[in-house]
Amino acid sequence: MDFVATEHQHQRFNPLTGQWILVSPHRMLRPWSGQQEAPQKNDLPEFDPKNPLCPGVVRQNGEKNPNYESTFVFTNDFPALLEDVPIPPASDDPLFQTRGARGTCRVMCFHPKSNKTLPTLTPKEIETVIEAWIKEFNELSKKYTWVQIFENKGAAMGCSNPHPHCQIWSCSFLPSEAETKDRNLREYFKKHGRPLLEDYVKKELVKRERIVVENEDFLVVVPFWACWPFETLLLARDSKIKRINDLNASQVRNLALVIKELTIKYDNLFNCSFPYSMGFHGAPTGELADNDASHWTFHAIYYPPLLRSASVRKFMVGFELLCQSQRDLTPEQAAERLRNLDGKKHYSENE
Amino acid sequence: MDFVATEHQHQRFNPLTGQWILVSPHRMLRPWSGQQEAPQKNDLPEFDPKNPLCPGVVRQNGEKNPNYESTFVFTNDFPALLEDVPIPPASDDPLFQTRGARGTCRVMCFHPKSNKTLPTLTPKEIETVIEAWIKEFNELSKKYTWVQIFENKGAAMGCSNPHPHCQIWSCSFLPSEAETKDRNLREYFKKHGRPLLEDYVKKELVKRERIVVENEDFLVVVPFWACWPFETLLLARDSKIKRINDLNASQVRNLALVIKELTIKYDNLFNCSFPYSMGFHGAPTGELADNDASHWTFHAIYYPPLLRSASVRKFMVGFELLCQSQRDLTPEQAAERLRNLDGKKHYSENE
Numbered sequence: 001m002d003f004v005a006t007e008h009q010h011q012r013f014n015p016l017t018g019q020w021i022l023v024s025p026h027r028m029l030r031p032w033s034g035q036q037e038a039p040q041k042n043d044l045p046e047f048d049p050k051n052p053l054c055p056g057v058v059r060q061n062g063e064k065n066p067n068y069e070s071t072f073v074f075t076n077d078f079p080a081l082l083e084d085v086p087i088p089p090a091s092d093d094p095l096f097q098t099r100g101a102r103g104t105c106r107v108m109c110f111h112p113k114s115n116k117t118l119p120t121l122t123p124k125e126i127e128t129v130i131e132a133w134i135k136e137f138n139e140l141s142k143k144y145t146w147v148q149i150f151e152n153k154g155a156a157m158g159c160s161n162p163h164p165h166c167q168i169w170s171c172s173f174l175p176s177e178a179e180t181k182d183r184n185l186r187e188y189f190k191k192h193g194r195p196l197l198e199d200y201v202k203k204e205l206v207k208r209e210r211i212v213v214e215n216e217d218f219l220v221v222v223p224f225w226a227c228w229p230f231e232t233l234l235l236a237r238d239s240k241i242k243r244i245n246d247l248n249a250s251q252v253r254n255l256a257l258v259i260k261e262l263t264i265k266y267d268n269l270f271n272c273s274f275p276y277s278m279g280f281h282g283a284p285t286g287e288l289a290d291n292d293a294s295h296w297t298f299h300a301i302y303y304p305p306l307l308r309s310a311s312v313r314k315f316m317v318g319f320e321l322l323c324q325s326q327r328d329l330t331p332e333q334a335a336e337r338l339r340n341l342d343g344k345k346h347y348s349e350n351e
Numbered sequence: 352m353d354f355v356a357t358e359h360q361h362q363r364f365n366p367l368t369g370q371w372i373l374v375s376p377h378r379m380l381r382p383w384s385g386q387q388e389a390p391q392k393n394d395l396p397e398f399d400p401k402n403p404l405c406p407g408v409v410r411q412n413g414e415k416n417p418n419y420e421s422t423f424v425f426t427n428d429f430p431a432l433l434e435d436v437p438i439p440p441a442s443d444d445p446l447f448q449t450r451g452a453r454g455t456c457r458v459m460c461f462h463p464k465s466n467k468t469l470p471t472l473t474p475k476e477i478e479t480v481i482e483a484w485i486k487e488f489n490e491l492s493k494k495y496t497w498v499q500i501f502e503n504k505g506a507a508m509g510c511s512n513p514h515p516h517c518q519i520w521s522c523s524f525l526p527s528e529a530e531t532k533d534r535n536l537r538e539y540f541k542k543h544g545r546p547l548l549e550d551y552v553k554k555e556l557v558k559r560e561r562i563v564v565e566n567e568d569f570l571v572v573v574p575f576w577a578c579w580p581f582e583t584l585l586l587a588r589d590s591k592i593k594r595i596n597d598l599n600a601s602q603v604r605n606l607a608l609v610i611k612e613l614t615i616k617y618d619n620l621f622n623c624s625f626p627y628s629m630g631f632h633g634a635p636t637g638e639l640a641d642n643d644a645s646h647w648t649f650h651a652i653y654y655p656p657l658l659r660s661a662s663v664r665k666f667m668v669g670f671e672l673l674c675q676s677q678r679d680l681t682p683e684q685a686a687e688r689l690r691n692l693d694g695k696k697h698y699s700e701n702e
């Protein structure tokens with residue numbers, strides 16, 4: 001029997017994390033009688049006087065939001081990272097190692113209206129969001145080693161407020177995932193003399209099996225090693241872009257267009273406001289800013305949990321937590337479905 | 352200001368995975384207006400003629416379950432791993448690496464009654480379950496490199512059938528998590544001449560800050576590096592026990608008692624059928640069975656998602672997926688709460 005990727009289970013290697021993923025395409029037939037997600041529809045009011053992210057509302061700590069008209073940034077009222085905390089004492093016991101952590105957590109509202117999401121903003125409004133990201137990044141990257149801009153979208157992804165917003169957590173240290181990626185990218189560069197993701201972009205542009213969206217400056221693929229069902233990797237085509245603040249005006253415009261198209265496709269996949277966690281990764285900053293960053297390419301990762309419909313998600317649980325990630329449909333099948341969806345017209349315009 | 356672990360954010364190192372965890376105890380005050388879990392109560396009927404795991408029921412594939420009276424094992428009707436599949440062709444491109452995967456997935460019902468769970472079984476009935484695990488392990492470990500016994504309990508942990516059951520996935524390869532753990536345990540052994548978890552057990556027995564349950568043969572702690580709010584590590588006190596099938600009759604009895612006490616405490620924490628994913632880890636088997644396993648100690652890990660109540664869980668999303676795991680209360684606080692709970696009487700006996 002010949003091997004057929006869409007029929008036969010196999011494993012794929014993620015060169016960014018060094019982990020293997022189990023792909024079991026034949027498992028799509030499995031019936032589902034487990035937890036159902038409540039499909040996210042966008043039926044919120046524009047303004048909710050009780051929502052602490054809305055313009056003009058007084059937050060729990062007594063601060064009043066300005067009547068903002070585009071983006072609005074403030075320090076998280078319940079941050080996981082504070083700026084000034086004492087450092088734990090060092091231990092020479094390898095089983096009880098601690099280290100310090102300083103940082104700051106900010107929240108950024110994308111738009112004054114609660115019933116907006118990135119795919120329903122105009123390209124111009126998304127550009128404003130990207131410019132606000134760059135402004136924050138410029139400031140925070142001076143002080144912090146890692147500035148993580150991320151969006152948790154939808155209740156299924158632990159988002160506790162439906163107003164369109166993202167978070168920016170900045171840390172005095174290189175987080176575990178960033179450390180691993182930095183090491184793997186550096187090793188590849190040492191061996192091949194080119195950034196890993198530059199090679200990857202080139203090869204995906206030739207193979208054309210996993211492409212979802214592309215323009216002059218960016219490429220979105222379901223990566224060969226995707227672990228979530230409709231996971232995507234949004235890559236800068238030019239590896240000279242190391243961090244979000246390396247983008248010039250036309251690249252900002254093209255990033256806005258790619259984000260809009262990708263998130264419209266996501267929403268159109270199951271006709272719902274598609275949940276995901278996403279974030280940008282680029283070369284470290286702060287005290288590491290002057291290190292050689294030749295091995296880095298600026299990119300974003302989208303981790304969306306839905307598998308078969310607006311209410312059936314993939315759970316990364318027992319086997320996945322204890323052994324390794326597992327997926328059902330192949331990355332190529334996922335890419336084909338996303339590629340073939342309308343990326344211009346949001347499903348809500350038909351309703 | 353002096354460092355106080357229950358007040359000041361810090362990081363802890365997991366020597367089994369090589370990953371850091373961010374601990375932010377001050378964040379427990381954060382309000383929650385996100386997704387609410389439906390608390391799992393045990394109000395199922397004993398028997399449901401539509402449930403494919405119940406005795407005497409005909410499953411989707413036409414097979415009829417026997418009228419089993421204790422445990423019952425069958426091959427998963429929709430397995431992620433099949434025994435005989437062709438192997439993908441080798442690639443010399445480091446960005447498109449695949450490898451083969453063979454295996455088998457079994458389901459084990461713990462008890463004929465759907466409204467039972469491990470904490471409400473008698474110690475004797477739990478012993479029967481452990482003996483069934485050992486029987487399966489004996490058979491599967493001859494052929495497979497890794498035999499993963501795991502239980503996904505509760506809809507919040509992706510469990511698609513409420514009948515008390517676990518799964519056993521066996522693989523022809525060492526999964527990523529097992530590979531990392533094997534490497535880290537071996538390195539520690541090389542350096543210190545003793546198994547890592549043997550040293551860890553000894554130290555936790557002296558410190559006594561993180562102990563939840565203990566008896567002659569087993570110790571349950573919230574590990575120093577716990578990442579889920581009430582995560583626990585169930586350790587064999589004797590590192591001569593490398594795998595589940597090394598247990599003798601009295602160790603089986605003591606494991607049953609420890610499982611019963613731990614899971615009663617879990618249920619009593621928020622007065623609900625406490626969701627978790629759990630599984631056993633021990634030295635590799637199959638073609639790796641004859642390798643030196645001195646560095647291994649048999650243990651189980653429990654990953655429960657609930658954080659503050661039967662309906663508020665911890666989400667491992669944006670920052671956690673992109674950077675590193677984050678927890679709110681400290682492992683010592685979690686251990687103290689679990690330790691102080693009744694481990695003998697299940698909350699349902701009071702209702």
Ligand SMILES: O=P(O)(O)O[C@H]1O[C@H](CO)[C@@H](O)[C@H](O)[C@H]1O
Pocket residue numbers: 034314315316317318319320326503508509510511512
């Ligand atoms: O096999 P089940 O219980 O239907 O499925 C559950 O456990 C599996 C193993 O952890 C996961 O791959 C699935 O995502 C989860 O829903």
Ligand SMILES: O=P(O)(O)O[C@H]1O[C@H](CO)[C@@H](O)[C@H](O)[C@H]1O
Pocket residue numbers: 152157158159160161385665666667668669670671677
């Ligand atoms: O800060 P939020 O949106 O309230 O919280 C959400 O995102 C955080 C960062 O990924 C996670 O730590 C939380 O578990 C999640 O619920």
